[in-house]
Amino acid sequence: METSAKKRLLVAWVVVVAITVIYLWIDRSADDRGVLVSSVAVTVAAIGLALVKFRIILGEFMDVRHAPRALRRITDLLVVVIAMALLSAYFVGRAVA
Amino acid sequence: MSRSGERVIFWTLPAVAVIWIAAFLLFPGFVPPMSPKASAAEVAAFYRDHLSRVRYSMILFNWFCVALIPILMLLVERMRGMAHRTPVLRYCVIGAAGAAPIAFLTSTVFWLIAAFRPDRSPALTQMCNDLAWITFTCGVPFLIGLCVFVAVAIAYDDQEQPVFPRWVGRFNLVIALALVPACFAGLTLDGPFAWNGFVSFWVKNLAIALWIVVMAVVLRQAMDRDRVVAGAAA
Amino acid sequence: MSLGASLRTDPKRELWFAWYSTVAFYSLYSVVFFVLTRTQPPGRPWLTPEQTVAWFADRHWGLLVGFALIFVLGGFSATSISLITYSIRRMSVSRAYAYSYLILYAIAAIPGFLFICVAMTVGAMRPERDPALLHWLYDFGFLSFSGTMGVFLVGSLIWMAAILLDKNGVFPRWFGYLNLCNALTEVVIAPSWIFQRGVLAWNGVIAWWIDVAVFGMYTVVFIYLLRSLIQRDDLGTGPVPAPVITG
C-alpha cells in the first residue's frame, strides 16, 4: 500500500510536468513565426490545463483525495469558481473592448 | 512591583514646564497668535523678520514635546491600583499618550520647514504655515481621547478609597469638552473659533496647561499615598 | 440589560466600553470618509491642478466638517487597539507580542488618518490657494492615507503569530490565517506610490477595491470575534483591585 502511494505521487508529478511541457507545444503552434497572436482557443486551453494541474496538486499532493467530503466539495467548488471567474473576466473583457 | 525612581520622573515636570513656557513665549507667532487671514506676503514677511525665534523655539518644542510621556506613564502606573478587572483602559491611555506628542511634533516639523528657506515663494511658506497651525490646533484627538479614557477609568474605580478623587474624572471630561471647538478651526478664518481665536487658541491651550497642573497635583497625592501603603506593608 | 446599565455595573464594563467605542469609531470613520468628505473611494490620482481646485470646491464643507469630527473623535481608535492588545495578553505568548501591537497601532494613527485630515483641511480652508499647491495637498492626503501600510502589515503579522502560537484558544486559528491574508493585501497598496493611473494606482481596482474588500471583511470579523471573546471571558465578580490580568 505504501509503495503504491509513492508510485501514485510519482505518476501525479509526471502528469503535471507533462502538462507543463504541452504548453511549449501550444505556445509554438499558436504564434505566427515568433509574433504573438491573440487566440481564444489558446487562452481557454491554458486556463483549462492550469486548472487541471491545480486540481491534481490539490487531490494528490495535498491529499484532498483522502479528505472528508466537505473539504473535497469545497476544493472542487473552488476550482469551478476560479474557472468561471477567469473565463468570464476574459470574455466580458473582450465583449467590452 | 518596584516604584523606585518614580519621583525622579515626577520632578522632571517643572523642568519640562519651564522649557515649554519658554518655547511658547519665544515663538513670535503665539503671543499674539498669528492670524489665518494674513496674506501669503505677510506670512512670508513674518518668517523673514523672526527667523531665529521661530527656529529656536520650534527646535525646543521638537526636542521636548515628548517629554510628558514619562509623566503620563506615572499616571498609567497609578491606574494599576484602580478597581478594574482588565488592563484595557490602561492600554487606551498608553496608546493616546504615545500618539498625542507625535501629532504635536508633526506641527513643529511644518513650522521648521516654513522657516528653513525664508526666500521660498510666499505661497509655499503660507501652505507650510497652514499645515503647522492646523496640525497644532486641530491635532488634539489623542488628547481628547486621553481625557475621556482617564475619566472613564476614574468613573469605574468604585472602591472606598479611589486612586483619584471623583471630581478628577469630571474635570477630565470638562477639559475634553474644552478641546473640542479647536477641532473645527479649519471652518473659519476669523472670530473666536479661528486658529488664533479665543476658543481655539486660548481656551484650548490653557485647558491643556490646566490639565497638566491639576493632574500633576493629584498624581503627587496618589503617589504619596502609594508610598505610605508600601511603607505600612513593609 | 440596557447598554447604559451594563456599562455601569457589568464586571466586564471596561471591555464593553472599549468594544462599543470600537464599533462607534469604525462607524463614524466610514460615515466621514464615504459620506461626509467623499474621500473614499479616493479621488482620481490623475487630476490636473485645476481639476483639484474643483474637487476641493465640490466638497468644501464636507471636508472641513467631516475631518473636524475625526479631529474630535480620532483618539477613540485607541479602544480597538487596546482591546486587541488585551486579547493578545490572554494568549499563551510573551507580553512582547501585546506591547508590540499596542505601540505599532498607536503610532500608526498619525500617518494612518491624521495626515489626510490635516492635508485636506488645509486644502479646503483656502480655495483661492495656488492650484499647484492644492494639487500637492491632494497628493499628500491620499498618499499618506493609502501608502503608509507598513505598521499595519507588521501589526497583522504580530497578531497572526500570537494567534497561531496561542494554546488558550483565544481566537479561532482560521482568523490567524486571515491576518496573514490581510497583511499580504497591505503589500499591494505600495505601488500607489508609483502609479498615477491603472489598477495599482491609489484608487485602482487592485490597490483600492480588492484591498478594501479584504480589509472590510477582516475588520467586521475581528470586531465580531472581540465581542465573543468578551462574552466568553469569565472575570468573576469579586472585589477589585485584584486584577485577573496584570501587565
Added chain:
Amino acid sequence: MTETERVPGEGDMWFFVVFESLVFTSYFCVYLYDRAQHEHAFLKAQSALNLPLGIVETILLLTSSWAIARCVQEVRAARYRSAQRFVLATVGLGVAFFGCKLAEWVRLIGDGHTFTSSEFMQHFFFLTGMHAIHLLIGFVVLGVIRYQLADPQHRSHQTIETCSTYWHTVDLFWVLIFALLYIVR
C-alpha cells in the same frame, strides 16, 4: 483500499488556501479584463518573456511540491531522517526557483521591461512579486517543518502537514500565474 477520511493538516489552514486563492483569482480577473482591453499592447510586451525559463521554473516548483508531499509520506511512516532529506530537497528546489525568478527579473529590467514600462509588465511584476512574497514566507514555513522534524519533543504531524499545505499553495498559485502570464494569448 479503504482508508479513513482525514483532513490533511489543520482544518483552519484550508480557510487560508481558499481565501487566498480567491484573492489571487480577483487579481487574475483584473489582469485578464485589462488584457482584453489592450490585447495588442499586451501581446507585444508579452513576447519579451522567455517561455522555456518559465517552464523550467514551473517544473522546479512542481518537483518541490512533490518532494514535500514525499516528506509528509515519510513522516507518516515515521522515517524522519528520510523526511529531513525531502525537506532539504524542497528548500533547494524553492531556492532554485527563486534564483531563476531573480535572473528573469534582472534580464527583463536590463532589457528595459520594468514595473512601469507597460501595462503587461505592471501585471507581470505585480503577480510574480506577490507570488515571490508567498514563496519567501514558504521558506519560513519549511524552516518550521525542519525544526519540528529535528526535535522529537515538539514533533507534530499535524503541524508538518499544515506547513506542507502552505508550500503546495505557493505551487498552486504559480501554476495559474504561469499559464496566465506566459501562455494566454
